[in-house]
Amino acid sequence: MLRSEQPSPGNGDSAHVAVKKAIKASPAKVADLIATALAIQEQDAAEAGQVGYMARAMIWASMPHRKIEGAHYKRDNGLASITMLVDPEIGLPYGKLPRLIAAWLTREAKLTGARELVLGRSLAEFSEKLGLSTNGGLRGDTSRLKMQATKLFSTFVSVTAHRGQDYAYKNVALSDSGMLLWDPKRPHERSLWESTITLSESFFLECMDNAVPFDLRVLHRLRSPLAIDIYLWLTWRMFILRRxxxxxxxxxxxxxxxxxxxxxxGMAHFRAEFHRCLHEVNTLYPGARMTTERDGLRLLPSPPHVGVLPCRH
Known part of the structure; x- marks a missing residue:
């Protein structure tokens, strides 16, 4: 039985060896993980000004990790099903970028108390708000950012729960309206007007009432969408876990x-990748107590990575 309660990141060389063996990563990636873990250990998210928020519905949604065809994405765990819908000409959001954008939307709504959010007059400005590189070019973040923002802002999420004859549902559209006035080929060029998005009432309330706090440094350090999803899911589960x-x-x-x-x-491949990402997450969130067993992942009551904080708006 593999325990995720691995050696503390503060244990020098032994921590580097343990993490590298667990996640099979390059020395540079292990060093980055350990450096971030040490920074978190020395200064918590609130002290570092790195508290982020993610709407609970987006944690449940767990967007596609890679590009998939079609405009319909559904998952069902037996108790609830989550469906994402989008215009087929636009396509579904996928990868790390829409997760960063969703976190930024949630945090801005939570801290400002406003449904209309200002994205910036240039793509580079919005990139900086997300903590991304502002390098242009076909393969740069800015060349993909507008595409993924358009996909995300057009997405509709439906959560349904079914137990016996009981049935409950919640529909969440991310936005009511918006303007993206950026040219990806000229990411630093400022438009005459601000690009904006007006969150839907349902998503705004989800941000205000059901946002889960987390450490932004973890979100930026993790590269894998699966690892990001595991981290956000764990932070939410540890808030509500009592046994x-x-x-x-x-x-x-x-x-x-x-x-x-x-x-x-397919299950074997999933379990191997899940284990690898889980070790990355546990390196940055060592307080999450859990063990992997033959039949699944056992979660034990643990302190949340970021405690409940008063919001300012």
Whole structure:
């Protein structure tokens, strides 16, 4: 049985060896993880001004990790189903960028108390707000940012719960309206007007009432969308967890592994990647107590990574 309660990141060379062995990463990536873990250990998110928020509905949604065809994305864990819908000409959001954007939207709404959010007069300005590189070019962040923002802002999320004959649902559209006036080929060129987005009432209330706090440094350090999803999910679960619970592997694959084949080999691939990402997350969030078992992941009551904070608006 693999325990995720690994050696503290503060233990020097032994920590580097343990983390590198667990996640099979390059020395540079391990060094980056350890450096971030040490920074978090020395100064918590509130002290560092690095408290982020993610709307609970977006944690549940767990967007695609990579590009998928179509305009419909659905997952079902037996108790609830989450469906994402979008205009087929636009396509579904995927990867790390829409997760960063969703976190920024949630935080801005939470801290300002406003539904209309100002994105900036240039793509570079919005990139800086997200903590991204402002390098242009076909493969730069800015060349993908407008595309993923358009996909995300056009997305509709539906959560349905079914238990016996009982049925409940919640529909959340991210935005009512918006303007993206940026030219990806000229990311530093400032437009005459600000690009803006007006959040839908349902998503705004989700941000205000059901936002989960987390450490922004973790979100920026993790590169894998799966690792980001695991981290955000753990922060939410640890807020509400009161007793030990075992999450079956099938439920975990339904939550995080929609891109893996529904076969024994697909499950094996998912479990291997889940283990790798879980070790990355636990390096940055060592207070999360959990063990991986034959039948699933066991979560033990643990302190949340970031406590509940009063919002300012």
């Amino acid at each position: 030990s619970v075992l999450i079956p592997w099938l439920a975990l694959r339904s939550q995080f592994g929609a891109g893996y084949a529904m076969t024994a080999q």
